[in-house]
Amino acid sequence: xxxxxxxxxxxxxxxxxxxxxxxxxxxxSTVISAAIGIPLGTWLGLTEFRGKKTWLKINSxxxxxxxxxxxxxxxxxxxxxGPLGKLSLLFSLPAMVIAQVILxxxxxxxxTANLIAINASTINETCLGLGIRPGKKLQxxxxxxxxxxxxxxxxxxxxxxxxxxxVQMVGGNIQYKTRVxxxxxxxxxxxxxxxxxLALGLVLLVIAFVVNFAVQSLRTRISDD
Amino acid sequence: xxxLFFVLMMGVLxxxxxxxxxxxxxxxxxxxxxxxxxxxxLMAYLQPEFEKATGYKLEITSAGSGAAIKKGETGDADILLxxxxxxxxxxxxxxxxxxxxxxxxxxxVIVGPADDPAGVKGSAxxxxxxxxxxxxxxxxxxxxxxxxxxxxxxxxxxxxxxxPDPATDTWYKNIGAGMGQALNTASEMQAYTIxxxxxxxxxxxxxxxxxxxxxxxxxxYSMIAITPKRFAETNLAGAQAFxxxxxxxxxxxxxxxxxxxxxxxxxxxxxx
Numbered sequence: 001x002x003x004x005x006x007x008x009x010x011x012x013x014x015x016x017x018x019x020x021x022x023x024x025x026x027x028x029s030t031v032i033s034a035a036i037g038i039p040l041g042t043w044l045g046l047t048e049f050r051g052k053k054t055w056l057k058i059n060s061x062x063x064x065x066x067x068x069x070x071x072x073x074x075x076x077x078x079x080x081x082g083p084l085g086k087l088s089l090l091f092s093l094p095a096m097v098i099a100q101v102i103l104x105x106x107x108x109x110x111x112t113a114n115l116i117a118i119n120a121s122t123i124n125e126t127c128l129g130l131g132i133r134p135g136k137k138l139q140x141x142x143x144x145x146x147x148x149x150x151x152x153x154x155x156x157x158x159x160x161x162x163x164x165x166x167v168q169m170v171g172g173n174i175q176y177k178t179r180v181x182x183x184x185x186x187x188x189x190x191x192x193x194x195x196x197x198l199a200l201g202l203v204l205l206v207i208a209f210v211v212n213f214a215v216q217s218l219r220t221r222i223s224d225d
Numbered sequence: 226x227x228x229l230f231f232v233l234m235m236g237v238l239x240x241x242x243x244x245x246x247x248x249x250x251x252x253x254x255x256x257x258x259x260x261x262x263x264x265x266x267l268m269a270y271l272q273p274e275f276e277k278a279t280g281y282k283l284e285i286t287s288a289g290s291g292a293a294i295k296k297g298e299t300g301d302a303d304i305l306l307x308x309x310x311x312x313x314x315x316x317x318x319x320x321x322x323x324x325x326x327x328x329x330x331x332x333x334v335i336v337g338p339a340d341d342p343a344g345v346k347g348s349a350x351x352x353x354x355x356x357x358x359x360x361x362x363x364x365x366x367x368x369x370x371x372x373x374x375x376x377x378x379x380x381x382x383x384x385x386x387x388x389p390d391p392a393t394d395t396w397y398k399n400i401g402a403g404m405g406q407a408l409n410t411a412s413e414m415q416a417y418t419i420x421x422x423x424x425x426x427x428x429x430x431x432x433x434x435x436x437x438x439x440x441x442x443x444x445x446y447s448m449i450a451i452t453p454k455r456f457a458e459t460n461l462a463g464a465q466a467f468x469x470x471x472x473x474x475x476x477x478x479x480x481x482x483x484x485x486x487x488x489x490x491x492x493x494x495x496x497x
Contacts, residue, residue: 192295
């Protein structure tokens with residue numbers, strides 16, 4: 001226990017680097033996925049159009065994409081023998097963010113679309129009745145459902161922190177560059193260094209708990225409104 | 226109808242029980258080996274021959290030598306096949322082994338990009354080559370996983386009077402992984418790395434051998450049978466069977482021939 005605390009708050013901490021990299025990666029992934037997922041999900045929830053059911057089905061399928069498959073595809077895309085090889089993005093933080101965005105955007109989109117679709121008829125009727133223009137309508141929706149949106153974003157964040165397969169494949173687990181908590185745990189376990197793996201696991205658990213606690217608090221807050 | 230079903234079920238259970246009985250005689254052998262040995266394809270090559278000759282089944286797991294040896298400590302292996310002399314000797318000193326036999330060797334090679342930016346080619350020793358790489362700041366992939374290969378690599382840095390630190394020397398990339406992955410990563414990055422020749426030939430990628438056959442890169446493999454005194458279920462008979470089989474003419478011949486047809490050269494050499 002002392003060991004962990006020393007590593008967390010002591011000098012030259014590799015543990016802090018790993019935590020830092022994890023948070024940077026997850027925050028970028030979540031923000032970008034939310035920027036895609038929330039507007040798209042909201043629009044899908046509110047709008048009726050031909051082929052809507054198909055698009056929702058496609059999104060559902062994307063939500064179920066196996067992370068290792070995404071890892072493989074992004075790896076092949078960014079590899080020097082692949083189409084985007086010239087960008088030299090493989091084994092970097094941006095590569096990890098790309099893979100995570102592919103995994104998490106459908107999740108946020110799907111959850112948002114669901115959430116909005118349930119309320120869609122009410123929203124649409126009210127806005128029609130009051131003669132509210134689309135721009136203002138969007139603004140009102142964002143305001144009214146902001147806690148629900150935040151819930152979805154936090155779910156996306158929780159997902160991104162826990163990702164290991166895709167992130168290992170495209171990141172390469174390079175010390176101080178792309179080594180995040182999950183890949184570090186896997187590595188320490190493979191090396192038989194179980195104490196280190198457990199220490200990392202403990203920190204990851206604490207972060208996961210904090211996020212989940214926030215999610216639960218929001219849920220109660222929403223149901224109280 | 227019920228009676229028929231009952232009889233059938235008893236029949237199935239009986240057959241199952243008898244079937245299981247015949248399997249119990251030869252317990253599977255849990256072999257813990259290193260990623261270098263596994264990624265070179267040697268075990269996949271030897272395994273069917275061994276199993277056919279002795280009737281034992283081999284269950285092989287691979288990890289860096291450090292982790293592979295740890296499995297012997299925690300009772301998760303019956304036999305170790307590793308190449309990390311210092312770690313092996315520490316293991317033996319603690320009395321965890323029944324016997325340790327060095328049986329095979331090969332050489333490490335320094336591989337890297339074909340254009341050799343650091344000018345490694347023609348170095349007299351591996352230490353000299355490492356000095357050149359550090360001086361140039363050329364990308365170098367290290368396994369950083371307490372494996373036999375990693376230990377050998379660190380010893381060469383030490384002999385060169387250098388101590389690269391991934392925190393400050395950004396050309397020194399520590400990936401914490403096995404040999405196959407190290408080679409793939411180095412190939413992607415067009416970086417230098419050290420590898421055993423066997424695994425390199427099986428995972429060439431876009432790397433070339435830039436230095437080989439120098440004295441400070443000899444690599445010896447040993448088998449360690451785990452003592453049954455610490456964990457009762459240790460399969461000493463199985464471990465012994467493997468050790469005995471490796472010493473046979475047939476096995477030695479197989480080892481000497483491995484890689485000749487595919488790569489035009491032997492990858493492992495028998496110790497006499």
